Amino acid sequence: MSLTFDDGLNPDTQSQAQEWNQRIIAGLKDADVTAMVFPSLARMGSERGMGLIMDWAKAGHAVGNHTATHRSLASADLTLDEFIADVRIADAALNHFPTWIPMLRFPYLKEGNTPEKRDGMRVWMKANGYRPAPVSMDASDWYYNQIYSAHSKAGSHEKAARVRAAYVEHLLDRASYYDGLAKQVLGRSPSHVMLLHTNEINAATLPELVAAFRKRGWTFVSPATAFNDPVYASQPSTLPAGESIIWARAKASGIAGLRYPAEDSVYEEPKLRAVGLLP
DSSP states (O other): OEEEEEEOOOTTTOTTHHHHHHHHHHHHHHTTOOOEEEEOGGGTOSHHHHHHHHHHHHTTOEEEEOOSSOOOTTOTTOOHHHHHHHHHHHHHHHTTSTTEEEEEOOGGGBOOSSHHHHHHHHHHHHHTTOEEOOOSBOOOHHHHHHHHHHHHHTTOHHHHHHHHHHHHHHHHHHHHHHHHHHHHHHSSOOOOEEEEESSHHHHHHHHHHHHHHHHTTOOOOOHHHHTTSGGGGOOOOOSSOBSOHHHHHHHHTTOSOOOSSSSOHHHHHHHHHHTTOOO
């Protein structure tokens, strides 16, 4: 499996942005894991945020495109032309990085709510030398990050530690689920791509989550290697388009019982409430 990180950090609004950024990068180095980051300009703030992305590039991690304003292509309020303009703006701002790769990670993993948007974006990417950057393993790290940050700010260190442990179990569970779904749909385990974010909980937890995955028998490859798996070049005909590429393939195959959206706080909140971990 490979690790990919969305968004970037904003030193203008997040006082610990540089610290978290460096902890993630250091954690990857110590674990000998090469990742890929997909920055969104709206999530990075000023040039200082751009400097944090340069730190990823200097550490050898590839840089892709997560749009300028992080708007969902599944929104009825966003046109295809507006979305393409968003991608172009981010491209112009990011393509100077030494490890830049023209790959697009759709915000919220949403690839269009109409055939025109879905297919129009696929045509545009092919014409402009872009590859999609789907994930096979989706998760709710953003939600666990909210809960973890709330406990950290409140000084509830015991609960914060328990959230970290629950978070690692969440990722292991989601990895097992999507690998099982892949075997059901594809008849094999692909080189997986996991969706994570540049956030506080990953800065705090990365060494233990990598160790936990290795203990379960997982090995790590670079996203460049994982994205060569043919599953990431497939174009499922689902609408709304998007989610995990494995989920989308399962949906297109008519497999029943799939949640939508596939990953969301609505599924995780009851679990954390049951063990007394909601702030």
